[in-house]
Amino acid sequence: MKILMLGAGGFGNNWRPSLDGRFNTQVVALVDNNQSSLEEAGNFYGVPNERRFSNLSDPWEEVEADLILDNTPHFLHYDNAKRGLSAGRNMIFCKPLCVTMKQALDIVDLAEKHSAKITVAQQLRYTKIILLLKEIVQSGKLGQISSVYLEWHSTVGLSKGWRLDQPDFMLLEGSIHHLDFARMIMGTDAKTVIAQTWKDKWNTKKSNDSCTAVFEMADGSMLSYRATWTGKSQPYSGWWCDWRIEAENGWLTVKYNDIKLNGEPIDVGSDYQINIAQHNVEIFRETKEWIEGGAEPSFSGKNNLPSLAMIFGAR
Structure with missing residues (x-):
C-alpha cells in the first residue's frame, strides 16, 4: 500500500509504528513546510527528493498513492480533501474532520462520488x-x-x-x-x-x-x-x-x-x-481492511458525522 503524508512531523510521527512494515506499506511522498521535519521524515522513510513537497500548493495529489494521511491542522482538511478525493485517493484525517458541519457533509459526499474511503483518527477510542x-x-x-x-x-x-x-x-x-x-x-x-x-x-x-x-x-x-x-x-x-x-x-x-x-x-x-502511536495502529489497521474489502469502521467519515454534529450543535 502506497502512502502519502500531509504533515510529516508533529502528529505525523505518530504513524510510524503503523508504517514499520507490518502492513506492507511504502511511504511514497511527503508534504511539510518545516524543512527539518521534511528532511528527517524523508530520510526515515527513504522518500526521494522529488517527492518531498515543502508546500501544500505543490501538486502532491498527482503522486500515485493508495492512502493519504492528513496530519495538517483541521482548517486545512477541507481543501486537502477536495484535492485528494477528487484524485480518487483514500484518506485518513486527524480529528476533527473539519471546522463546520457543511464541510463535513461535503467531504463525505465527495468521497462517495469518487468511490474513495475516508476515516477520522479518533484513536482515543482505543484507550x-x-x-x-x-x-x-x-x-x-x-x-x-x-x-x-x-x-x-x-x-x-x-x-x-x-x-x-x-x-x-x-x-x-x-x-x-x-x-x-x-x-x-x-x-x-x-x-x-x-x-x-x-x-x-x-x-x-x-x-x-x-x-x-x-x-x-x-x-x-x-x-x-x-x-x-x-x-x-x-x-x-x-x-x-x-x-x-x-x-x-x-x-x-x-x-x-x-x-x-x-x-x-x-x-x-x-x-x-494513552499511547497515541499505538492507538493509531488500530485506526490504520481497520482503515486498510476496509479499503481492501472489509467492514466499514465505526470512525469512517460517515460514521463520524454524529460526533461532529454534537460539537457543532454545542457551539
Missing part, C-alpha cells in the same frame, strides 16, 4: 479504560441507561500557536474525543442539545476553553457534559474523562483510574495510559 466501559455497558449488566454524567477537567492551560485562534478550542480539540466516547459507550446518537461555551476570566486568548452541555440521546437517555481546559481546582481527569452512569440495574463510575461497578472496584492494571 483501555474507554474499551472497558464500552464492554461493561454493552454487556447488558447495567440494563437500560437513564443518564450519563461526563466531566473532563484540565489545569494544564491552553496550547500555543494556531489552535488559540479558533473560536471554540475546547470543542474542536477536546470535546470531539469526549462526545465520541459517549456515543461509542452509550450506543446511541444525540437528538437535541442545550449548551454554552465560554472563556474562563483568566484566559486572555481568543478561544473558548470551557463547555457545558446537556444532550437528549436518540434512545431517550440523557448525557450531561462539562469540560474545561484551564481549570484551577480539581486534578486532571485523564483524556478518558470522569464518568457516572446511572442505569436500571446499578451504576458505573470512573474517577481517573478508579473504576467502580455498583461500588465494587474494577482493576484496570497499570497499562491504562
